[in-house]
Amino acid sequence: MCRSSSDRTPLNRRQIFEARQRNRSIVIAGLSTIAFVLILYLAVPLAPGWERVKASFFNGEIFVKTFPTLLEAFLLDIAIFAWSAPLIALVGLLIALCRSTNAPALFPLRIFGALYVDIFRGVPVVLVIYLIGFGVPGLGLPRPWNSPYIWGTVALVLTYSAYVAEILRSGIESIHPSQRSAAICLGLSERDAMRYVILPQAVRRVVPANMNMFVALQKDVALLSFIGPVEILRQAGIYKSLLANFTPYVAAAVIFLAVTIPATRYADYLLSRERNDRS
Amino acid sequence: MTEVKLKLSGVTKAFGKQPVLQGIDLDIAESEMVCLIGPSGSGKSTLLRCMNLLEPIDDGVIHLDGVDISEPGLDLRPIRRQIGIVFQSFNLFPHLSAMDNVLLAPLRVLGKSKANADGQARELFTRFGLANEMHKYPDQLSGGQQQRVAVIRALAMQPQIMLFDEITSALDPELVEEVLDVLRQLRDAGMTMVLATHEMGFARELADRVCFLDQGKIVEQGPPDVIFAAPKHQRTRTFLKSVLR
Numbered sequence: 414m415c416r417s418s419s420d421r422t423p424l425n426r427r428q429i430f431e432a433r434q435r436n437r438s439i440v441i442a443g444l445s446t447i448a449f450v451l452i453l454y455l456a457v458p459l460a461p462g463w464e465r466v467k468a469s470f471f472n473g474e475i476f477v478k479t480f481p482t483l484l485e486a487f488l489l490d491i492a493i494f495a496w497s498a499p500l501i502a503l504v505g506l507l508i509a510l511c512r513s514t515n516a517p518a519l520f521p522l523r524i525f526g527a528l529y530v531d532i533f534r535g536v537p538v539v540l541v542i543y544l545i546g547f548g549v550p551g552l553g554l555p556r557p558w559n560s561p562y563i564w565g566t567v568a569l570v571l572t573y574s575a576y577v578a579e580i581l582r583s584g585i586e587s588i589h590p591s592q593r594s595a596a597i598c599l600g601l602s603e604r605d606a607m608r609y610v611i612l613p614q615a616v617r618r619v620v621p622a623n624m625n626m627f628v629a630l631q632k633d634v635a636l637l638s639f640i641g642p643v644e645i646l647r648q649a650g651i652y653k654s655l656l657a658n659f660t661p662y663v664a665a666a667v668i669f670l671a672v673t674i675p676a677t678r679y680a681d682y683l684l685s686r687e688r689n690d691r692s
Numbered sequence: 693m694t695e696v697k698l699k700l701s702g703v704t705k706a707f708g709k710q711p712v713l714q715g716i717d718l719d720i721a722e723s724e725m726v727c728l729i730g731p732s733g734s735g736k737s738t739l740l741r742c743m744n745l746l747e748p749i750d751d752g753v754i755h756l757d758g759v760d761i762s763e764p765g766l767d768l769r770p771i772r773r774q775i776g777i778v779f780q781s782f783n784l785f786p787h788l789s790a791m792d793n794v795l796l797a798p799l800r801v802l803g804k805s806k807a808n809a810d811g812q813a814r815e816l817f818t819r820f821g822l823a824n825e826m827h828k829y830p831d832q833l834s835g836g837q838q839q840r841v842a843v844i845r846a847l848a849m850q851p852q853i854m855l856f857d858e859i860t861s862a863l864d865p866e867l868v869e870e871v872l873d874v875l876r877q878l879r880d881a882g883m884t885m886v887l888a889t890h891e892m893g894f895a896r897e898l899a900d901r902v903c904f905l906d907q908g909k910i911v912e913q914g915p916p917d918v919i920f921a922a923p924k925h926q927r928t929r930t931f932l933k934s935v936l937r
């Protein structure tokens with residue numbers, strides 16, 4: 414147990430030493446950060462191309478002008494994310510269950526699960542989006558079945574559910590086998606043991622890992638711009654051509670970061686809390 | 693002794709090439725309390741796990757109330773719920789409160805109504821002195837309380853027999869007694885029980901019969917007075933000397 418700081422008993426030798434060390438570290442970290450920022454601030458403008466870069470990437474006027482429309486386009490990214498995420502969770506769960514079954518009659522399901530995971534984790538997302546997003550509507554399907562929204566979503570779901578399935582399966586396997594034994598001994602069927610005992614624990618355990626997957630998904634939604642939808646990346650591209658300036662891309666990046674940084678930090682926080690709980 | 697509740701005849705079990713149970717014959721009478729003692733690795737846990745069919749046996753027959761329950765292909769679930777078991781550790785489901793641990797099987801397996809199962813569970817918690825603990829989660833309970841909840845959970849299925857696999861050996865010494873008290877209470881209520889245990893004092897005090905296992909065989913069995921005071925076999929003597937010191 415460590416002594417709390419509000420504890421007013423006089424510090425012993427060791428504690429005084431440690432406090433001094435701590436203060437020293439804080440001062441050093443602060444000074445070096447200031448020095449680093451200062452050097453960047455002074456040195457970067459010295460680069461020969463800086464004025465050009467500044468004009469085409471960090472044009473304040475263009476930033477302000479394009480930002481609202483980009484933000485609006487980002488709503489489409491969020492919408493695509495919002496309907497893909499639950500589908501991914503559902504399909505991921507089904508595939509994980511396929512892979513975790515050990516009944517011999519379900520052997521084909523296990524093989525299917527393994528293949529599915531291997532294939533969709535082994536191909537770049539962009540490629541799946543191209544193949545499905547252009548390939549399937551190319552079959553000459555009638556409206557609305559040729560929509561890039563549908564097939565883009567399908568591509569995202571296929572790829573991401575493969576990752577989520579693997580994460581879930583590792584969670585299922587991390588549950589101590591005696592939990593299953595205890596459930597079976599109470600007369601529960603294998604299915605009920607999975608549903609009421611193993612799965613709830615497994616899902617909880619992999620929440621942080623899945624959070625990271627969904628942060629990645631939020632970014633990869635932008636890849637759908639390649640097959641049609643005018644979401645933020647595409648909108649930024651349109652502005653770039655129109656204004657002959659790259660600032661809209663920077664604005665798009667800022668919008669992404671505003672969402673992904675808090676989400677990643679939250680996932681990290683969950684992960685460290687989970688680790689502390691288990692130790 | 694009254695009639696035979698559980699009857700094992702020539703039960704054998706091997707893990708791979710390693711024989712773990714080598715022809716176990718054992719009759720357990722109704723309301724009898726049998727203690728299994730023996731060195732670590734002698735097959736006590738395996739024997740208990742075979743009794744409730746958690747491990748399939750290789751050969752031999754097990755009768756429960758005169759019915760052959762070891763017949764291959766039987767639906768094991770109705771049989772298992774008549775035989776309660778509590779393990780050494782990791783019994784409780786950590787994501788459920790003590791109450792929900794106890795309610796799970798009565799609701800999902802027996803199909804009891806919530807009100808009915810709840811009332812019965814409360815009665816059990818009160819009977820075993822855990823009325824104030826029933827809404828806590830396993831990690832908020834002491835090891836002794838956890839084991840008592842595990843016993844309650846098994847009892848909620850109204851089993852005919854209870855099996856206990858060294859349920860006190862993972863506990864801090866000061867928590868052992870409260871768990872043994874639960875077993876005393878059960879014995880007084882006439883529950884048929886089989887225990888693997890290292891608590892020799894307890895076995896001597898309460899067991900109707902003590903079986904000494906070594907290398908997958910019952911070497912010697914009899915009333916505790918006889919086994920502890922005048923064991924016939926050298927191996928029993930050696931074992932008792934090592935644990936009683």
Ligand SMILES: Nc1ncnc2c1ncn2[C@@H]1O[C@H](COP(=O)(O)OP(=O)(O)O)[C@@H](O)[C@H]1O
Binds near residue numbers: 707736737738739
């Ligand atoms: N699931 C298993 N797989 C392989 N060997 C096992 C398994 N369970 C137990 N054994 C082996 O069976 C023997 C008896 O074990 P066990 O029944 O746990 O003995 P005890 O409970 O008396 O200590 C040991 O040698 C052990 O290594």
Ligand SMILES: [Mg+2]
Binds near residue numbers: 737738857888
């Ligand atoms: Mg054992």
